[in-house]
Amino acid sequence: MTSTVGRTLPFFPPDLFEADRETMLSALHELGTGAEQRFILGGHTAALEEALREATGAEHVVACGSGTGALELCVRALGVGPGDEVVVPAFCCQPVASSVVNVGARPVFADVDPWTMVMDPDAVEPLITERTRALMPAHVFSIMADMPRLGEIAARHGVALVEDAAVAQGAVLDGRPAGRWGDLGVFSFFQVKAFGTAGEGGVVLTDDAELARTVRMLRNHGQDGVTRFLHHRVGVNSRFDEVQAVFQLRRLAGFPERLERRARIADYYTERFEPLRDRGVLAPPAGRNGRCYYVYSLLVERREDLRAYLTEHQIGSHIYYPVPLPRQPAFSDWAPEGAQWPNSQLASDRNLAIPIWPHLTDAEVEFIADTVCEFFD
Numbered sequence: 001m002t003s004t005v006g007r008t009l010p011f012f013p014p015d016l017f018e019a020d021r022e023t024m025l026s027a028l029h030e031l032g033t034g035a036e037q038r039f040i041l042g043g044h045t046a047a048l049e050e051a052l053r054e055a056t057g058a059e060h061v062v063a064c065g066s067g068t069g070a071l072e073l074c075v076r077a078l079g080v081g082p083g084d085e086v087v088v089p090a091f092c093c094q095p096v097a098s099s100v101v102n103v104g105a106r107p108v109f110a111d112v113d114p115w116t117m118v119m120d121p122d123a124v125e126p127l128i129t130e131r132t133r134a135l136m137p138a139h140v141f142s143i144m145a146d147m148p149r150l151g152e153i154a155a156r157h158g159v160a161l162v163e164d165a166a167v168a169q170g171a172v173l174d175g176r177p178a179g180r181w182g183d184l185g186v187f188s189f190f191q192v193k194a195f196g197t198a199g200e201g202g203v204v205l206t207d208d209a210e211l212a213r214t215v216r217m218l219r220n221h222g223q224d225g226v227t228r229f230l231h232h233r234v235g236v237n238s239r240f241d242e243v244q245a246v247f248q249l250r251r252l253a254g255f256p257e258r259l260e261r262r263a264r265i266a267d268y269y270t271e272r273f274e275p276l277r278d279r280g281v282l283a284p285p286a287g288r289n290g291r292c293y294y295v296y297s298l299l300v301e302r303r304e305d306l307r308a309y310l311t312e313h314q315i316g317s318h319i320y321y322p323v324p325l326p327r328q329p330a331f332s333d334w335a336p337e338g339a340q341w342p343n344s345q346l347a348s349d350r351n352l353a354i355p356i357w358p359h360l361t362d363a364e365v366e367f368i369a370d371t372v373c374e375f376f377d
């Protein structure tokens, strides 16, 4: 059976960078034949950092190897180490936990909100101890975490706030951009993220000059960028690629438009799916405040059946994080015996993401919405 829109609609589109082919080829050619022969941490990386500083209003932006690398640099820059605890969401991408474990500290898993799937401030507060050094909420899929409340809790307990905005670049909550709510914030350029690239990359954002200086040093083996082979700290290699810098700089102008297209698709989906609430389908909250458009995820009671129906109609879908972090073998040492994360488990069992890429046509978006609704008729 072929879809009425004449092509299959995969969840991960193979033509994501089709329109950017020339941009990539010219970036490669320019850098490859340039006199400087500089392929990491050069002038283009600095220019991208400056452009993102302007776009977000952050005092400091430091480009690094990936979103995961960015989170690890944040944790290291805060001096988190053995004996320390960091509160992270139980339903999330694994780097929120591994970045903490990798510095010898303990991730403490907080349950998430049953609708928005982001870390629940009410679950965070009871987990704070004398050993807590930071809270690390993450925005997931299409919703920002409750940063005003989490910021208030962090301030009241005198702990740092690291904002994992890996998926939320361009989102705004109460007039303040994602990435700008914590002591440190993080974006990822992994290809399917909002401002994804054809490769790896990420940034750390902060208003704190000292933290920025430390992150800059740590990303390149603890060097200060002036004196080569002088290592002030034990750092890592999390450097940024100049080809990606040129590519991202040239694509930055089109980012707001692509994001707006994603937002409109999300608006339309939410309007169409709202009536399915009594059929066991929960769409994300409507509106634009604190919303990101990385992924459009529904919570569906009959998830496997809907997924099979969509597949039959050549519509791709995706299940994120089918196992909550404290239930992963890798993190079982940090899951207290008998502890439960019921909302995280529910999110793992019910989330289903449907395509939201900006180059879907209106007819295709309608077809996807129609097909979901048809299943419940």
Ligand SMILES: *Cc1c(COP(=O)(O)O)cnc(C)c1O
Residues within 6 Å of the ligand: 066, 067, 068, 069, 092, 093, 095, 096, 138, 139, 140, 164, 166, 167, 188, 189, 190, 201, 202
């Ligand atoms: C993708 C992602 C990361 C990691 O970013 P990478 O660039 O893939 O390393 C971290 N946190 C969240 C919530 C993510 O979705």
